[in-house]
Amino acid sequence: MFRRKKAANQAEAAGFDKDMVVVVDQSVNPYLVMFHDPAGFRAEQVRGLRNRLVAMNPDGEPKTLVVSSAVRGEGKTIAALNLAMAFAELERHRVVIVDADLRRPSCERFLNLNAEAGLTDVLLGHEPVDKLLRPAGYRQLMLLGAGSRVDNPAEVLSSSRLEQLVQRLKENFQYVVIDAPPVLPSTDAGVLSAAADGTVMVIRLEHSQKKQSRDAVRTLADMGGNVLGTFVTEIRGRDPDSDSRLAYDSTPEDERE
Numbered sequence: 001m002f003r004r005k006k007a008a009n010q011a012e013a014a015g016f017d018k019d020m021v022v023v024v025d026q027s028v029n030p031y032l033v034m035f036h037d038p039a040g041f042r043a044e045q046v047r048g049l050r051n052r053l054v055a056m057n058p059d060g061e062p063k064t065l066v067v068s069s070a071v072r073g074e075g076k077t078i079a080a081l082n083l084a085m086a087f088a089e090l091e092r093h094r095v096v097i098v099d100a101d102l103r104r105p106s107c108e109r110f111l112n113l114n115a116e117a118g119l120t121d122v123l124l125g126h127e128p129v130d131k132l133l134r135p136a137g138y139r140q141l142m143l144l145g146a147g148s149r150v151d152n153p154a155e156v157l158s159s160s161r162l163e164q165l166v167q168r169l170k171e172n173f174q175y176v177v178i179d180a181p182p183v184l185p186s187t188d189a190g191v192l193s194a195a196a197d198g199t200v201m202v203i204r205l206e207h208s209q210k211k212q213s214r215d216a217v218r219t220l221a222d223m224g225g226n227v228l229g230t231f232v233t234e235i236r237g238r239d240p241d242s243d244s245r246l247a248y249d250s251t252p253e254d255e256r257e
């Protein structure tokens, strides 16, 4: 709160509208709303997605979910992290986020963690997965980072160890959320999607191109992926936080009967 006020004053002094100030926290990405603003409208939207996915799984069986999109920069990693955090809010749910974007890994950076051994090291048979899982810094959520850089990500991902890893993770976690690379530039996302139970596609409004998103969904389906739905981010317009109709706080003390 203090930082926001200070930043607003600073912006006003520089001639900007202080209501337009967005404080960008350097340490943990500000779009991780489950972390920064768990009571806000955006976090509630993420819970909405989580609830739908839970409703698709009435028996509560362990599930692996890939988050992807057509191209890079559409908000996949942020969506995957928010979704994993929303799953981790559920009682008695063990959840893991796996960074499978071996070409541009970013989960650790967004969570302000050091890059350590992870997915590639497991897929290459160098380390057992149990040794590399670590807390993501949010409730019980665990992280398997992307791991050591490799020159041949497509090959590493298509090893039979991927299937084994998915099975192993499902023995220990109810939800395995996989942050995938984009679909169109390489086959990686298709391979991951085929190995998972379902895929959520991210569309960034006014940024994603319809044709690309459509092509991506078709590509995943062709490769054996199960696209469950889309998550649309960055909807502009009136800020929901300032629209009282969207607020639904508990009744203030003095209005209670």
Ligand SMILES: Nc1ncnc2c1ncn2[C@@H]1O[C@H](COP(=O)(O)OP(=O)(O)O)[C@@H](O)[C@H]1O
Pocket (backbone or CB within 6 Å): 029, 031, 069, 071, 072, 073, 074, 075, 076, 077, 078, 079, 106, 233, 234
């Ligand atoms: N909902 C959002 N609104 C605005 N910017 C966002 C949103 N989600 C993510 N971003 C920003 O967009 C950039 C790309 O997000 P990222 O999740 O890394 O995309 P991808 O994984 O698809 O490449 C990041 O700098 C992130 O801070």
Ligand SMILES: [Mg+2]
Pocket (backbone or CB within 6 Å): 076, 077, 078, 101, 104, 106, 179, 180
């Ligand atoms: Mg990403």
